[in-house]
Amino acid sequence: MIQNLFDGILVGSILSLGAIGLTMVMHMLRFANFSHAELLSVGAYVTFVFDKLLESMVPAFSQAFGGLSLTFSLIFAIILSMGVTGVSAIIIDWLVFRRIRDSAGPLSMVFASFGVALIVRNLISLIFGLKPKLYSEEITFAVRVSLDPLILIKLDQVFVLCMALVIMLIFHFVLSRTTFGYALKAVSENPTLSQINGVHLALMIRLIWLIGGGLAAVAGVFYGLNNQVSFLMGNNLVLSLFAAVIVGGIGSIYGAVVGGFLVGLASNMALLILPSGYKPAVPFLIILFILSIRPTGLFGEKK
Amino acid sequence: MSDTVLNVQSLTAGYVPGLPILKDVNMCLGRGEIVAVIGPNGAGKSTLIKAIAGLVLVEEGTIMLGARNLVGIRPDEMAIFGIAYVPQTNNIFRTLTIRQNLMLAAKRSDGLVDDLIERMFTLFEILRGKQMDKGGKLSGGQRQMLAIAMALVAEPKLILMDEPTAGLAPKVAEEILSLVQDIAEKGVSVIFVEQNVKAALSISNRTYVLAEGRNQIDGSTQELMEGQVIKEIYLGDRRIET
Numbered sequence: 001m002i003q004n005l006f007d008g009i010l011v012g013s014i015l016s017l018g019a020i021g022l023t024m025v026m027h028m029l030r031f032a033n034f035s036h037a038e039l040l041s042v043g044a045y046v047t048f049v050f051d052k053l054l055e056s057m058v059p060a061f062s063q064a065f066g067g068l069s070l071t072f073s074l075i076f077a078i079i080l081s082m083g084v085t086g087v088s089a090i091i092i093d094w095l096v097f098r099r100i101r102d103s104a105g106p107l108s109m110v111f112a113s114f115g116v117a118l119i120v121r122n123l124i125s126l127i128f129g130l131k132p133k134l135y136s137e138e139i140t141f142a143v144r145v146s147l148d149p150l151i152l153i154k155l156d157q158v159f160v161l162c163m164a165l166v167i168m169l170i171f172h173f174v175l176s177r178t179t180f181g182y183a184l185k186a187v188s189e190n191p192t193l194s195q196i197n198g199v200h201l202a203l204m205i206r207l208i209w210l211i212g213g214g215l216a217a218v219a220g221v222f223y224g225l226n227n228q229v230s231f232l233m234g235n236n237l238v239l240s241l242f243a244a245v246i247v248g249g250i251g252s253i254y255g256a257v258v259g260g261f262l263v264g265l266a267s268n269m270a271l272l273i274l275p276s277g278y279k280p281a282v283p284f285l286i287i288l289f290i291l292s293i294r295p296t297g298l299f300g301e302k303k
Numbered sequence: 304m305s306d307t308v309l310n311v312q313s314l315t316a317g318y319v320p321g322l323p324i325l326k327d328v329n330m331c332l333g334r335g336e337i338v339a340v341i342g343p344n345g346a347g348k349s350t351l352i353k354a355i356a357g358l359v360l361v362e363e364g365t366i367m368l369g370a371r372n373l374v375g376i377r378p379d380e381m382a383i384f385g386i387a388y389v390p391q392t393n394n395i396f397r398t399l400t401i402r403q404n405l406m407l408a409a410k411r412s413d414g415l416v417d418d419l420i421e422r423m424f425t426l427f428e429i430l431r432g433k434q435m436d437k438g439g440k441l442s443g444g445q446r447q448m449l450a451i452a453m454a455l456v457a458e459p460k461l462i463l464m465d466e467p468t469a470g471l472a473p474k475v476a477e478e479i480l481s482l483v484q485d486i487a488e489k490g491v492s493v494i495f496v497e498q499n500v501k502a503a504l505s506i507s508n509r510t511y512v513l514a515e516g517r518n519q520i521d522g523s524t525q526e527l528m529e530g531q532v533i534k535e536i537y538l539g540d541r542r543i544e545t
Contacts, residue, residue, distance in 0.1 A: 179407060182399055182403045185398055190393055190396060192378075193390065193394065193396065195377070195379045196356065196358075196381075196387075196390070197408045197410070198407075199379055201379065
């Protein structure tokens with residue numbers, strides 16, 4: 001049970017990072033962006049490319065930290081990938097969503113996002129092939145924390161969890177202590193009023209895509225570190241991300257964080273009583289349960 | 304008019320291109336002057352101040368603030384020119400605290416922000432004790448006060464208010480109108496849209512009556528109060544001929 005609890009928290013932290021960007025876009029641009037999860041794949045693959053490039057350019061960077069798959073090159077690659085994925089999100093918005101936003105309704109945006117997801121997913125498989133990738137070929141062994149009950153934890157998992165929490169804390173600091181954070185929340189709540197109060201809306205939209213894309217990249221890499229980097233990553237995570245956002249309440253950034261942990265925990269704890277084949281159904285059960293109690297989600301505001 | 308702050312000339316504006324709500328509207332406003340815009344529902348009163356605030360598409364005409372034409376300027380840039388707008392509803396951020404609302408509205412990050420916010424708390428003492436509360440927790444009157452404080456904290460030359468007393472208890476509405484007078488006495492010009500015509504005329508220096516998107520009557524409030532048409536509209540609910 002404790003093993004499932006730990007796995008749930010770990011998956012939850014990854015989902016939370018991915019869900020933050022999704023909830024901001026969903027609330028501010030008023031559409032369900034089904035292509036957001038593909039940004040996790042983009043981030044994971046871009047990191048993979050930069051990691052290999054840096055390793056070949058500076059071999060010393062390929063030295064792993066004790067017990068971790070993590071190398072200097074991977075750290076730099078993650079930072080670069082956050083920027084590239086964020087910019088990719090802005091480009092996708094500029095090429096696709098902005099045009100539809102100007103001339104059609106939110107439903108058209110949703111259908112367009114399905115199209116974007118398919119294009120991105122297939123582009124990745126075309127470029128990188130169907131075979132999953134690993135950031136490190138080295139075998140990392142799990143550390144036995146306890147024998148009875150048996151609890152095995154990889155150092156990579158501990159690293160991922162700590163980093164995810166640090167990133168969320170930094171994001172919390174930005175949101176709660178800086179004028180930029182207030183502007184982000186203001187735009188999410190009421191775009192017109194935020195404009196009246198001096199917020200440059202078009203710039204904020206670009207920044208939201210940049211932040212959402214950057215966080216999705218980190219989530220993708222962290223998922224890849226604990227599993228493998230696959231072009232199907234986005235497809236596998238999209239429903240869990242939506243569940244996290246809906247459970248937390250659309251538009252609530254803190255809700256997305258809590259929702260991510262809830263979905264991650266529930267999916268893994270459910271394995272104690274359900275066969276693993278039912279795991280994908282758990283996010284839907286959580287959505288049904290939470291929405292039957294609170295139709296606006298845990299942190300969503302009533303209209 | 305001497306010391307003119309705002310001069311709207313032949314303004315044609317609306318939400319959809321080719322379907323203007325306002326047609327050839329003119330308006331003039333001096334420093335420290337209170338101008339009321341009144342008229343029946345659908346007359347274009349709110350559209351007029353939204354057009355001045357840059358929120359509505361202007362098809363023709365000019366909105367001169369001093370020597371500067373404001374047509375085409377983005378709403379977020381209006382503060383640079385000293386224009387603040389207080390919408391009728393949804394005029395504060397419910398998820399931000401009162402202090403955060405004011406910090407965002409101040410639009411500056413220098414050391415003066417705290418002084419400006421302190422000034423707002425002196426003006427609206429009731430908000431001081433609630434500064435760490437979320438905006439969503441405030442009552443209707445307190446929200447309106449915060450919305451006005453958010454406009455004032457940016458030190459504007461001109462404040463546009465859309466029905467500032469709508470939905471408020473009579474006593475609170477009276478306080479808000481008295482506050483509008485105080486603001487104008489400090490040299491800030493105010494244009495406000497008001498459904499309560501008596502209340503509007505009680506504090507305004509000048510009044511514009513709009514109907515069907517056009518100027519119908521305008522002039523000093525004193526003159527209009529003495530004229531027959533306004534009296535008839537009040538007393539007999541007569542529709543303005545267009």
